[in-house]
Amino acid sequence: MTVADADGATTTVSPGENNMVTKFTVTNSSNAVLDFGLAVAQQTGNAGAHSNTDSFDATNLRIYVDNGDGVFNSGTDTLVSYIDELAADASKTVFVVSDIPLSLATGSVAAVTLTATAREGGTSGSQGNVVTQTSGANTSGMDTVFADAGGATDAQYDGMHSAKDDYTVFAAALSVIKTSTVINDPVNGTTNPKAIPGATLEYCIIVSNAAGSATATGVTVSDPLPSTVTYVADSTYLNGSVTSGVCNSDGSLGGTFSAGTVSGTLSNIAASDTKTLRFRATIN
Structure with a gap:
């Protein structure tokens, strides 16, 4: 699978704003229907996603799956912890939504990382188990081989993928x-x-x-x-x-x-x- 920053640029925010959105795309590149567990993490210092440096933490982080229109709306998009039954070669837009603390200066950056983990075996409406690779030699059934690239915070061939996005403060002075x-x-x-x-x-x-x-x-x-x-x-x-x-x-x-x-x-x-x-x- 792949997780990618769908914005291509930082999200500009003002101090004290709520429900600010960073946008990702999660793609199932396998040949099977899979669930994808989702987790978002704050970064502490170091490089952000867009030639900047993380310097603060956003608050109240939440994950939503888009309803298909590509625009975040808390009333129509779904608050989730995983993507359910994503078809092979299909993609979903995922929004990470957070609140911005009040006392911040222009140029402050909060970097966040979205990680998706492949899961299988769950029925519609329930999350499956974490996918494991087939051990040993080739079998007569469907073998599972991890082919994912290393992401922002995860390794190659680990059954997960991650990407960064960030918020940059533009404040009055x-x-x-x-x-x-x-x-x-x-x-x-x-x-x-x-x-x-x-x-x-x-x-x-x-x-x-x-x-x-x-x-x-x-x-x-x-x-x-x-x-x-x-x-x-x-x-x-x-x-x-x-x-x-x-x-x-x-x-x-x-x-x-x-x-x-x-x-x-x-x-x-x-x-x-x-x-x-x-x-x-x-x-x-």
């Missing part, structure tokens, strides 16, 4: 800067205002995504205010822009203020892009 500007005070107005009691401050939280990073989605900003200031109602603006490190007076009115904390969710932040959350407070 966010940085945050908070600035404050005195807008006015009760003595000087807007002319050279000072941070004195009664003055209005404008805070701006700048969120930037580094060049070459994945788009950041679902970015929520929360800023608990100290007791020395009072939030100015309806002063929060989201998704503003920055010019030369200075926040512009733009964006859309939004966000919330609750339990002393200003919060808001920004739109997706692409690589090399910046968005802001801006609001005002007065000094007590």
Whole structure:
């Protein structure tokens, strides 16, 4: 039999994603109907499958046999530990499905190995016994001779075959800067205002995504205010822009203020892009 990486490339994932798929093909190259026991193993370090190096483990690994459409769907594909009754010269697509931990940097790699072991004698719906070679001289019946090649982690002529595939993380790389500007005070107005009691401050939280990073989605900003200031109602603006490190007076009115904390969710932040959350407070 043969097990082969059906993707031909790494599977790109983001930190925290679930049900991510690597795709294999298992082929019965013998001249008999066989079952194939399936096992998936994590790699610990060393070379991955696609000119990269394993550096983390995915979680919750599962194996599914495709229903024939070549696309993973947990509702229509079958969660299995073996391929049942695979005809001679036939192939099955097998999906290894896993979850990706959250705290990972771009370029992190998780390599996985799928191994298929030839089994025979089981009826439809039950797994047969591990195939063994015919010992001794040629017999009058059907002799079994292993002809499998060495795989990713198994030897030649061992009645099994294995192949690698891997996941590569493509993550957002966010940085945050908070600035404050005195807008006015009760003595000087807007002319050279000072941070004195009664003055209005404008805070701006700048969120930037580094060049070459994945788009950041679902970015929520929360800023608990100290007791020395009072939030100015309806002063929060989201998704503003920055010019030369200075926040512009733009964006859309939004966000919330609750339990002393200003919060808001920004739109997706692409690589090399910046968005802001801006609001005002007065000094007590």
